[in-house]
Amino acid sequence: MAVAAQQVCSSCGNPALPDGKFCLFCGDVLAESPEKTSTIPDPSNPKSGSEAATAGPPEYAGFWLRVWAGAIDIGIEVMGALLFSVLVYYSILLFADKSYGLTRATAAYVSGIAAIAFLSVSAWLYCAFSESSDHRATLGKRIVGLQVVTSSGDRLTFGQATVRHFMKFLSLFTAAVGFMMAGWTKRRQALHDMPSDCVVIRVPPERFSILRR
Numbered sequence: 121m122a123v124a125a126q127q128v129c130s131s132c133g134n135p136a137l138p139d140g141k142f143c144l145f146c147g148d149v150l151a152e153s154p155e156k157t158s159t160i161p162d163p164s165n166p167k168s169g170s171e172a173a174t175a176g177p178p179e180y181a182g183f184w185l186r187v188w189a190g191a192i193d194i195g196i197e198v199m200g201a202l203l204f205s206v207l208v209y210y211s212i213l214l215f216a217d218k219s220y221g222l223t224r225a226t227a228a229y230v231s232g233i234a235a236i237a238f239l240s241v242s243a244w245l246y247c248a249f250s251e252s253s254d255h256r257a258t259l260g261k262r263i264v265g266l267q268v269v270t271s272s273g274d275r276l277t278f279g280q281a282t283v284r285h286f287m288k289f290l291s292l293f294t295a296a297v298g299f300m301m302a303g304w305t306k307r308r309q310a311l312h313d314m315p316s317d318c319v320v321i322r323v324p325p326e327r328f329s330i331l332r333r
Contacts, residue, residue, distance in 0.1 A: 178273070181266045181320040183303035186310070192260030197243045205235035248281040261320075271307075271317045280316040287312035 209231035212222060250258040256267040256275055291298025291311040298311030307319050
């Protein structure tokens with residue numbers, strides 16, 4: 121009587137689902153034949169689709185490149201929130217102070233709450249629209265030379281980019297271990313990349329330049 125061996129992940133040793141392509145625990149690609157290795161076509165090169173069979177696997181972005189890109193994006197988002205907070209603060213002092221007798225402390229409190237709300241919404245829209253656009257990246261990723269795509273190399277939908285953004289809170293609430301997973305998983309996936317099966321890839325500088333757009 122033949123006994124079927126259960127497939128396990130070669131990286132973490134956890135059991136894999138019968139029809140699973142990726143490990144649910146570490147995100148690594150399960151054992152597959154070389155001819156089935158996935159390639160991600162370059163959207164700027166119309167011949168990349170026909171050359172996908174001969175092209176090598178994509179170069180996944182490492183942990184520190186993603187840190188630099190994230191730092192740039194966070195700086196942009198925080199600066200926008202601060203500018204909005206200043207606008208709200210002085211608007212209250214100019215228009216509401218005379219009518220309702222609001223103090224500067226009240227104006228500062230209201231502007232702070234407004235900045236938090238603005239940051240929450242603007243960060244979501246910024247990431248979701250940027251990563252589902254033709255650029256496939258936020259401004260920080262474009263500066264560093266990264267793109268966010270699906271495992272098959274397609275552009276993310278707005279819904280997929282939204283799921284990826286809000287899953288960052290899960291990566292954060294795991295003591296940032298979810299972010300650090302990008303340093304050791306085979307496809308350099310962080311925890312928030314896995315629900316939508318997204319990968320972050322490096323783009324060659326000669327094919328990706330903000331100044332050319």
